[in-house]
Amino acid sequence: MSPAVLFSDLTFAWPDGEPVFNGLDLVVGPGRTALVGANGSGKSTLLRLVTGALTPTRGTVRVEGVLGYLPQDLTLDAERTVDDVLGIAHTRRAVAAIERGGTDPELYSTVGDDWDVDDRTHETLDRLGLGHVGLDRPVGTLSGGEAVLLGLAGQLLRRPGVLLLDEPTNNLDRAARDRLYETVAAWSGVLLAISHDRELLELVDQVADLRDGAVRLFGGTFSEYESVLAVEQEAAQRAVRVAESDVRRQKRELVDAHVKLARRVRYGQKMWDNKREPKAVMAERKRQAQVSAGKHRGLHEDRLAGARERLTSAEEAVRDDATIRVDLPATAVPAARRVLSVREVALRGGARLSLDVYGPERIALVGANGAGKTTLLSAIAGRVPEFAGTIDVPVPVRLLPQRLDVLDDELSIVANVRRLAPAAGDNAIRARLARFLFRGARAEQEVGTLSGGERFRATLAALLLAEPAPQLLLLDEPTNNLDLASARQLSEALAAYQGALVVASHDLPFLRTLGITRWLRLDGVLRDGSP
Structure with a gap:
């Protein structure tokens, strides 16, 4: 075979x-x-x-x-x-x-x-x-x-x-x-x-x-798959709108039916009170009106139930790829403000690196494996001492490392964020976590039980919600182990981030979504380079 x-x-x-x-x-x-x-x-x-x-x-x-x-x-x-x-x-x-x-x-x-x-x-x-x-x-x-x-x-x-x-x-x-x-x-x-x-x-x-x-x-x-899916989702969204309109119409017709039936009841009661017809005739008319009213009401209720079922079916065909929402004005940096200065820092291989970053620059750090990108980011974040030279970071800085080892696995997402933002109230933390798609009981989930994409999202939330808010954010291979929806969510979240950004990545399509202002290549020395 x-x-x-x-x-x-x-x-x-x-x-x-x-x-x-x-x-x-x-x-x-x-x-x-x-x-x-x-x-x-x-x-x-x-x-x-x-x-x-x-x-x-x-x-x-x-x-x-x-x-x-x-x-x-x-x-x-x-x-x-x-x-x-x-x-x-x-x-x-x-x-x-x-x-x-x-x-x-x-x-x-x-x-x-x-x-x-x-x-x-x-x-x-x-x-x-x-x-x-x-x-x-x-x-x-x-x-x-x-x-x-x-x-x-x-x-x-x-x-x-x-x-x-x-x-x-x-x-x-x-x-x-x-x-x-x-x-x-x-x-x-x-x-x-x-x-x-x-x-x-x-x-x-x-x-x-x-x-x-x-x-x-x-x-x-x-790309062809995405094109087909986009057409299907557009049709699904239209079907939802049609189904919603049908539900609204059926609700109006049900209300109108109740009004008409109420009028008939009042008229029948008036005829009974005035005794204008024999009692037996009026009793039969009342019975027939009740039967007719029940059928009429049931017909409209069935139609409304059917419209709701069609709406549910239409909604199920629409993919719910939720979007992370970030609103962090405290991360904003004026264009002329210096946020990073690296002077003659000796890293792996003995290379000496110098770098200045001003304002909300978005820098892509690219280069071969082993060139020292991770070491450089860790040194800027204060995680490892540089061998020589100086690093000055005059603004709050946070690093999102490859290993995502920032959070405590035994604590909940809420508790982890509280560690980095001790002055923030519980309601404020939960409201902010909801913007990262951790709502209600999901915010209480232990970090050790999260999937790879959820752990990444929780780590990103903890870093961006930390106090003081980071005005320099360092990301080391952020799309490793992320599915495409999560990578899109990340790029959307970073689009709303107002601080300076330094991203080390080999994922060129992802980097191009970030609005990179400077490409730096680390090949023994740090120099301007193209992707």
Whole structure:
């Protein structure tokens, strides 16, 4: 059979009974498929069901072909060698033993037909920009981006027919991303990728939209998917407006019916009081009027109920991608005010960096992995001491780090914000958190139980609501692990932020949404650079 992933009546629920999928039927065949959906919708869970890391509650998942999987959080033992991570260490040792004269049949069994293992491995590493990495080198000496590409190389060497990628561009610099894009574009088997990276999403053949435990397939790239979805949502919004109008009309007609019936009752009572007709005739007319009134009232009530059902159905077709609202006038900075001064700071590699930031500048900090972007931001925020030089930050500053380790997992969202804004009242904190989509009981949720996107949103809320309000905000790879809706919410929130912004990111489409005023490239020295 051709390589494929087949889901049949797939049902899965967490141990606490929370359902994720219920009777999912889906076939993913050859081609490049993007799996999209909100954080917490079950994308990574679906991949883990494919790999067998999770077991379905009911139904089956079947993989036709060799399976390769690059997880979102790739953890490698720093002491392992490169060839061990690639899964070729035993084969290489067996080839070397045979070349030294070894005749043990087990050596030949280990090698099989893979006599060119070294050549094939070097060819794969070269294609991914890792040609400089020796096979005997410890993994701990590699950068985070190199480790991700090494993990991908290990999967490619297995010659999989089905390849699963979970946020593969996280931690990759520009050059590494380009190599990954080339690999995806050339893929001929089944590829199922979870990603927020729009450039990668433009390389796919179809989009699988995961929503409310169901998957809907759209042919084409992500832009084509968005176009189709936009047309559908416009039609859904029109349907809601028509249904709302119908509900209002049915309410008016029901009121009019009640008024007419009340008039009939008053007229009948008047006739009864005046005794103008025989008592039996009037009693029969009264009975018939009551029956007619009941039917008339029931007809209009049924029509109103039907209109409300149509409105509910129309509303369900409209996606509720809520928007973060930020209104923080205290973060505003005058154009001439200096908010940051860096003088001859020596960071990783011995480079000496100088930088001045004035007013509400929006600076993109770009450069290869290992160039020192994270170190520079941490030094500005006072998290790590610089090796030499001076850093002066005359305004309140906050850092949103990659690891999102700002909050206490055992405290609620409200309690975490209260730690950073002790003078703010509980009602004020809750009102502000509502603008970040944490309303009512959701604001009491412990941070340790939040999904990745929720944790990011809570961390951003805590930093922006801190007292004093930050007039310089530092963001380190903020879109890592964010779904596309969350990334859009972040860019909308930052659009309303009135302070200075320094963002380190490899996500160029996201950076272009922020209204960047200066692009700075960190390549051993800090200099003006283009994306």
